[in-house]
Amino acid sequence: MNQPNTLFDKIWDAHVVKSAEGHPDAVFIDRHFIHEVTSPQAFDGLRKRGIGVFNTSRTTATADHNVPTKDQHLPIREALSRHQVETLRKNCDEFGVELYDLGHPFQGIVHIIGPELGLTLPGMTIVCGDSHTSTHGAFGNVAFGIGTSEVEQVLATQCILQNRPKRMRISINGQLTKGVTSKDIILYIISKISASGATGYFVEYAGDTIRGLSMEARMTICNMSIEMGARGGLIAPDDVTFDYIRGRKFAPQGDAFEQAVSQWRALKTDDGAVFDRELVYQAEDIQPMITYGTNPGMGIGIGEHIPNLSEIPAQELVSYTKSLAYMGLEPGMELLNKHVDYVFIGSCTNARIEDLRAVADFVKGKQKADGVEVWIVPGSVQVSNQAKAEGLVAVFEAAGFELREPGCSACLGMNEDKIPAGKYCISTSNRNFEGRQGPGARTFLASPIMAAAAAVMGRVTDVRELV
Incomplete structure (x- = not known):
């Protein structure tokens, strides 16, 4: 009788091409997503070695990290961003990789377009030069982020060397x-x-x-x-997964x-x-959650207080006090009623149509607070088009929210959408590191409806009081 196995091991074992004691496994990759930030050096490596992409049909490219979210029909103004996107175009053209570029109906954040296009399927191995590739694992597959040298490895061989976690x-x-x-x-x-x-x-x-x-x-x-x-x-x-996939393009x-x-x-x-x-x-x-520090583990329920120094292990006190100083907060504080300057609803974490629907349902008939700037950034062109078709855009505009074009946007300070130094942003993204949303920016991570509540009230709010 076979030994009971985990889902992870079933998928991993089905994709191991070669395994040797004391060495990483050589694992076959079903789908490789690439974007403009972590692919240039990988393509340069192929060029120097005089080889091509091993299987272009298993490689999908899009522009997302560096793209502007306003006036995407115009040339990109920021020089580095423009260079990276143009380099992606040249590389995809030279190596025969399909690119969902700005203006393409399938363009969007790499981890949003895969599922919505039906490229992400159960049982696959999926990699991308981006740490949030784990998103695709929601479909019952083994998906993980890789580094630039590994991007080259997969482009060259459709395999990757990995130790089993x-x-x-x-x-x-x-x-x-x-x-x-x-x-x-x-x-x-x-x-x-x-x-x-x-x-x-x-x-x-x-x-x-x-x-x-x-x-x-x-x-x-x-x-x-x-x-x-x-x-x-x-x-x-399960059936929820299969119903979602049914009828999608690929x-x-x-x-x-x-x-x-x-x-x-x-x-x-x-x-x-x-x-x-x-x-x-x-x-x-579980309460509605919000982060207070500079890593996603520094989170509390909205009804709780920031931990006092006596609650923090001695070995963590230095980093803890440094984090609170950066955020302009004090031990023992509550975040309730803390003012916010910006609200960002977007990123590969929360920029799907379901997220936008939840925000629209919440803000319908309401107005954003004075002094708060609100950005809604859809995760893809398809999400943007659906939001328009369902009338969500009209709700956002009536509330004073700014709907932008698809991209990673203010999740990370790698494009034109940056939070100014010292300003507080309640964000639906995934990271609150120092400078993540721009030099000196201060980030509170929360759900889309918690962010929407802050947009309407102008301060950190317990959404349960408003729903």
């Missing part, structure tokens, strides 16, 4: 309470185990709470696996789809499979 299962059970979303689930988990608590592991998210989430909510959770140090995160596929169609589903149903962890670490949490214990 340890396995962790995090189960969430119970009913989420009012105002609590998938973003709160993952911020809660990271606050419990810290920004390094899953280092060396690949995480499977399980439990009846996870099973009850939509695909877009599951993507939010898997997206932030890296923020607790994990190599990646995944969720076993997904199997007709009988081929039904045959694929019959195979995908086997993608689950066996009863009795052993994980290196197991954690279990109750959904009822």
